[in-house]
Amino acid sequence: MNEGSYFQRVNSLTPTKFWINNPTRQQADLAIAYGASGCTNNPSYTQKMIAHPTEGAYAMGLFKEAFQEADDESEIAGVFQRKLIKPIADKFLPIYENSKGEDGYVSIQGDPIREDDPSSIIHDAILNRKLGKNICCKIPTTISGIKAMEFLIGEDVPMNATEIFAVSQIIELCETYKRVSKMTGKRPMFYASHIAGIYDDYFKLYVEQNKIDISPDVLWQAGLAVARKVYDIMQKRGYRAIFIGGGARGLHHFTEMVGGKVCITINWDGTAEKLIEQNPPVVYRLFNPVPQKVIDELMEKLPDFKRGYLEDGLAPDEFENFGPVRLFRDSFVKSWTRILELVKVKKLSGS
DSSP states (O other): OOTTSHHHHHHHHSSOEEEEESOOHHHHHHHHHTTOOEEEOOTTHHHHHHHOTTTHHHHHHHHHHHTTTOOSHHHHHHHHHHHHHHHHHHHHHHHHHHTTTSSOOEEEEOOSTTTTOHHHHHHHHHHHHTTOTTEEEEEESSHHHHHHHHHHHHTTOOEEEEEEOSHHHHHHHHHHHHHHHHHHOOOOOEEEEEOHHHHHHHHHHHHHHHTOOOOHHHHTTHHHHHHHHHHHHHHHTTOSOEEEEOOOOSTHHHHTTTTSSEEEEEOIIIIIHHHHHHOOOOOOOTTOOOOHHHHHHHHHHOHHHHHHHSTTSSOGGGSTTSHHHHHHHHHHHHHHHHHHHHHHHHHHHTO
């Protein structure tokens, strides 16, 4: 189990957990060997596996199999996604069983093109859940996603609420879970994924396009400042959801969250492997305060930081079209559309 390695020390010295994102089968094995306790997959996974230099042929084989199990193009894409994720979920199943359902979850998110329809989200979640008892259904934190969650909570479906960038989203989400759980008596495993890295990508793009004069040191802290506030609110209010840090774009998106009762999901290439190689000290960093002057500059110069940071910064009907949410979802739609195009080509060719 690679005793003494970075993630093993994180596991032994802190409540922070390492999750792997969109892994190949080999990367899943490596991540588990180094201490990963869970896995996330997003709608880009299928396209990434088809394009992968070592997984491409394997993925295409499963892609062809999917045509034998569905007719509708979107359903074929969904079957293909489940075929790819099932072996990954099986690898994490012993962790789930040994932890009695506390760890070992593998999350899967359905068709991003139809995310504005709660019934579509529910349809995909129910099918995805059938993959295994350690499957966690990934649901967008938008109006339609929250409506779907209301139903799925009552069905006791483990969930990973995703596409969270704003404090107001986490409050609406967790209050919904609390209300529905009280009403139904159901309390399924519930994760909430704040996407700090993509938030930072969004801010960098905004600064470049609008030629904003802002210190790089201040800008570096933007996504993590919101993440820290989200975690603090969740702890102080006793919300049942478990915080997941997602969308990592740098090593700091892991190391700066160490110390909290959180799960941080990172890619193997470029992040997990680098942390293993660099083997940095395990230091509690999540609770380091963000200086008020940093918050003030971010609030003044980045309107969508202010909207994300304030508890009432967004109304629920604004979640779906919040800039960072759109940026994140658009990447999923682009990848899913590529798979749908492959489905069309195969149908036309008849091969």
